[in-house]
Amino acid sequence: MAKVSMTVNGKPVTADIDPRTLLVQFIREHLHLTGTHVGCDTSQCGACTVHMDGVAVKSCTTLAVTADGANITTIEGLAHGAQLHPMQEAFRENHGLQCGFCTPGMIMSAVDIVNRKGANLDEHTIRHELEGNICRCTGYHNIVKAIGDGARAMGAQKHAAE
Amino acid sequence: MTATGIGAPVRRKEDFRFITGAGRYVDDINRPGQAYAYFLRSPHAHATINKIDTTEAMKSPGVVAIFTGADIEADKVGGLICGWAIFNKDGSPMRAGAHPALAIGKVRYVGDHVAVVIADTLAQARDAAEKIDVDYGVLSAAADVTTARKAGAPTIHDVAPDNQVYDWHLGDKAATDAAFAAAKHVTKLDIVNNRLVPNPMEPRAAVGEYDIGSDSLTLYTTSQNPHVARLVLSAFIGLAPENKFRVIAPDVGGGFGSKIFIYAEETVCVWAARKVRRAVKWTSDRTEAFLSDAHGRDHVTHAELATDANGKITAVRVSTKANMGAYLSTFASSVPTYLYAPLLSGQYNIPAIYAEVEAVYTNTAPVDAYRGAGRPEATYVIERLVEVAARELNVDPAEFRRRNFVTAFPHQTPVIMAYDAGDYDASLTKAQQMHDVAGFAARKAASASKGKLRGLGYSAYIEACGIAPSAAVGSLGAGVGLWESAEVRVNPIGTVEILTGSHSHGQGHETTFAQLVSGRLGIPIENVSIVHGDTDKVQMGMGTYGSRSGAVGMSAIVKALDKIEAKAKKVAAHVLEAAEGDIEFKNGKFTVKGTDKEADFGSIALQAYIAHKFNGQELEPGLKESAFWDPTNFTFPAGVHICELEIDPATGVVTIDRWTAVDDFGNVINPMIVEGQVHGGIAQGVGQALFEGAVYDSDGQLITASFMDYTMPRAQDLPSYNVGMTITACPSNPLGIKGCGEAGAIASPPAVINAITNALGHENITMPATPEKVWKAAQASAQKMAAE
Numbered sequence: 001m002a003k004v005s006m007t008v009n010g011k012p013v014t015a016d017i018d019p020r021t022l023l024v025q026f027i028r029e030h031l032h033l034t035g036t037h038v039g040c041d042t043s044q045c046g047a048c049t050v051h052m053d054g055v056a057v058k059s060c061t062t063l064a065v066t067a068d069g070a071n072i073t074t075i076e077g078l079a080h081g082a083q084l085h086p087m088q089e090a091f092r093e094n095h096g097l098q099c100g101f102c103t104p105g106m107i108m109s110a111v112d113i114v115n116r117k118g119a120n121l122d123e124h125t126i127r128h129e130l131e132g133n134i135c136r137c138t139g140y141h142n143i144v145k146a147i148g149d150g151a152r153a154m155g156a157q158k159h160a161a162e
Numbered sequence: 163m164t165a166t167g168i169g170a171p172v173r174r175k176e177d178f179r180f181i182t183g184a185g186r187y188v189d190d191i192n193r194p195g196q197a198y199a200y201f202l203r204s205p206h207a208h209a210t211i212n213k214i215d216t217t218e219a220m221k222s223p224g225v226v227a228i229f230t231g232a233d234i235e236a237d238k239v240g241g242l243i244c245g246w247a248i249f250n251k252d253g254s255p256m257r258a259g260a261h262p263a264l265a266i267g268k269v270r271y272v273g274d275h276v277a278v279v280i281a282d283t284l285a286q287a288r289d290a291a292e293k294i295d296v297d298y299g300v301l302s303a304a305a306d307v308t309t310a311r312k313a314g315a316p317t318i319h320d321v322a323p324d325n326q327v328y329d330w331h332l333g334d335k336a337a338t339d340a341a342f343a344a345a346k347h348v349t350k351l352d353i354v355n356n357r358l359v360p361n362p363m364e365p366r367a368a369v370g371e372y373d374i375g376s377d378s379l380t381l382y383t384t385s386q387n388p389h390v391a392r393l394v395l396s397a398f399i400g401l402a403p404e405n406k407f408r409v410i411a412p413d414v415g416g417g418f419g420s421k422i423f424i425y426a427e428e429t430v431c432v433w434a435a436r437k438v439r440r441a442v443k444w445t446s447d448r449t450e451a452f453l454s455d456a457h458g459r460d461h462v463t464h465a466e467l468a469t470d471a472n473g474k475i476t477a478v479r480v481s482t483k484a485n486m487g488a489y490l491s492t493f494a495s496s497v498p499t500y501l502y503a504p505l506l507s508g509q510y511n512i513p514a515i516y517a518e519v520e521a522v523y524t525n526t527a528p529v530d531a532y533r534g535a536g537r538p539e540a541t542y543v544i545e546r547l548v549e550v551a552a553r554e555l556n557v558d559p560a561e562f563r564r565r566n567f568v569t570a571f572p573h574q575t576p577v578i579m580a581y582d583a584g585d586y587d588a589s590l591t592k593a594q595q596m597h598d599v600a601g602f603a604a605r606k607a608a609s610a611s612k613g614k615l616r617g618l619g620y621s622a623y624i625e626a627c628g629i630a631p632s633a634a635v636g637s638l639g640a641g642v643g644l645w646e647s648a649e650v651r652v653n654p655i656g657t658v659e660i661l662t663g664s665h666s667h668g669q670g671h672e673t674t675f676a677q678l679v680s681g682r683l684g685i686p687i688e689n690v691s692i693v694h695g696d697t698d699k700v701q702m703g704m705g706t707y708g709s710r711s712g713a714v715g716m717s718a719i720v721k722a723l724d725k726i727e728a729k730a731k732k733v734a735a736h737v738l739e740a741a742e743g744d745i746e747f748k749n750g751k752f753t754v755k756g757t758d759k760e761a762d763f764g765s766i767a768l769q770a771y772i773a774h775k776f777n778g779q780e781l782e783p784g785l786k787e788s789a790f791w792d793p794t795n796f797t798f799p800a801g802v803h804i805c806e807l808e809i810d811p812a813t814g815v816v817t818i819d820r821w822t823a824v825d826d827f828g829n830v831i832n833p834m835i836v837e838g839q840v841h842g843g844i845a846q847g848v849g850q851a852l853f854e855g856a857v858y859d860s861d862g863q864l865i866t867a868s869f870m871d872y873t874m875p876r877a878q879d880l881p882s883y884n885v886g887m888t889i890t891a892c893p894s895n896p897l898g899i900k901g902c903g904e905a906g907a908i909a910s911p912p913a914v915i916n917a918i919t920n921a922l923g924h925e926n927i928t929m930p931a932t933p934e935k936v937w938k939a940a941q942a943s944a945q946k947m948a949a950e
Contacts, residue, residue, distance in 0.1 A: 033183070034183070034186075037364070037415075039448065040448040041447050045448075045874075075183035078182075084182070088181040088182065092173055092181055095174065095834050098668035098669070099363065099364065099414065099668030100179075100181075100185045100415065100668070101187065101364040102415075104180075127877040133876075134876060136363050136416050136842070136846070137416055139844055139846075139875075139883065140845065140877040141841040141883055142838060143877070144877060
């Protein structure tokens, strides 16, 4: 067994785990945060995307022990209480989801794209940056719209805060 | 139209839970004391099982039990079934081989189920499975229909020594042959409809549970039709009677057909739960999904189209070989027959059609319905034939289609279907305008100046949805009726629960069904809850597939709402002290004709339960009604898609530049959701045309068994879509709905290939048109042009 400690959605957690435990298993099975999904096991689909120290990672191919000491944010930690994150709002407003299974990973990736590329994203950039996230329902049309809108809203929120 | 009623783009009620991570899918469900199942799968495509030795595996840490096919057989539990009987040309029945949930004596495809290990953890179950010693006698395999039908091919099922499942036909052969003999021109095409893997993003999962006290089973399952699952597992497989069997399909992460079927893993989990007296959980990984989810398509077809001197189509003749895989899946037999050949008339007036279909066993995963199911295959045949015929006759492909469109309704085709309503020319004209087809020549010239090849392709599709009138499908071999049920429960304060047998796994029923009720009863949409996916809550249902939830599921709700309104009017008559005939109901209010007396829906609901104002012997208290809706006809969504793309002849890369879709879905409940369905369907069809293909090698090994080997369409592979609509109301259901779920996937493959062949100047390309194939084809075009 291996001991891991990390902060997940602002809460410190410590556990003894089988060293082969994946970060996504730790999140889903030990912490019961089931918003993070497993869609492929090979780092292709991105349904398992979470933020580790502010950067998007695929938790299905990250060992939990490598997240020792890290600050993890999952889809459950994105909203501030009842107030949704602007990217969550944008997905709802633009019908950027259907079955909802890829959605948590899409939203976590989208926030990461904005963090890296800024709030003014053109369609080409969004489509290129979504390389690591697969959706089978939407044909991406409304996801691309949602991320553009969500990015602008994040930019406006940041601007207002400054 | 009210803000939340029919026709409004209401934002989805279900989205809050999905965007906050609060959705509840089967893999999110854990039961106290649960154990985990791991399936040992066959590494061989075809082999006898001489011996299974589990001695060492049983000693592995954490193992609870290991079961094989012999254990299930000893329990007198039946095998998996195919629920649609197809008859051969000579009237004899199809040859359905036994389909045990765990293999007995033989495995027939890579991924076939050899044994299940149940252990305290999944890792322990996997570790133990590696210690099971299976003595296989490897047999030669037949991985494609041609090999399987050759003389001397290995026999996959003893009931079908030559691997032929059935040899079926539809249409008037003599009339069709006569039309071909008299034809001015005949267009011939050899067509491959590539095998696809559905790949909903949520892999299948199951949790089986046994309650000793009540001797009852519960199965949590990723199903599009939990009641059908219960019916099959109960009545045919014999796990438990229906009153002792609860099936729950909670949030389901996409299905596209692949979650209609009753599979081995789900069956074994719930069976094993009773054996081991613990909940048993299984979640498919992605490679297991590739290996064992039912695949789609996989047809090889020779097709011919006859035209007369006026360029009118006189006949179509089609011969198809359909790969059924190693076993007949739940509805597999219906897909290349009754869901296929009746659509070969397309949007066209074709006097004679004859289709023959040979279904073949191979050593591959079972093939069954995948988004569109038979109708994409038919549309691909007819829309490629029509396009090529127009080119051969030097007629503009759009004009050739127009010349042959059905224009008068109802229209009886020679292949069963009676089209009830449509305006095909309106969709084509609108699509051409939206697309700016007139500007294509200039855009093509601009592409040429950059060394690129530009092409434009049409697809004028029709499908048969709203599946389906029970008596009609019964006469065609279906083992079940295809009605839908609904129950409307009005609570005393006027909130409403709708219990529906339809199942939502991305379609947004919690919103669209609530829109119907909100508009009809004049109550806020927040006051309406949609309950689905649980056989203990909803009495019966046939589930969601074949674009049927609007046309059939909502029609059942309308019928139940009619009864609610009739009953509520009786209550209102007592409350408002008027004759029942004078009560009117509009915008949520009951009024008395010619007076200013009124009462809102909520107050009448309350009075129905308080029951003080009427005699409870004459009028039953309460306000709850249910209904079953059996469709009177299929519905016929139709439309036109135009694909315009650019080919880089140096790399073979195809870039879709613009996509226009104009669909006639009849009346639309929520245009935002309908457009979303179109977008997703197009993406799956483009995936088939350009990227996706399940490939087995000659030994029957699936060499595309992960997302690293099987190309799923990604955001950068696809354009934004230009979606428009025309509307002719469907006359066969109360809402005038035709259905929209499959249209995009049906329409789009021929549009893409027609555009590619238009750009290349020849027809020699097959799906998926990967860069390698397109590059080779572009080189051939260049050589041809140089030679000319």
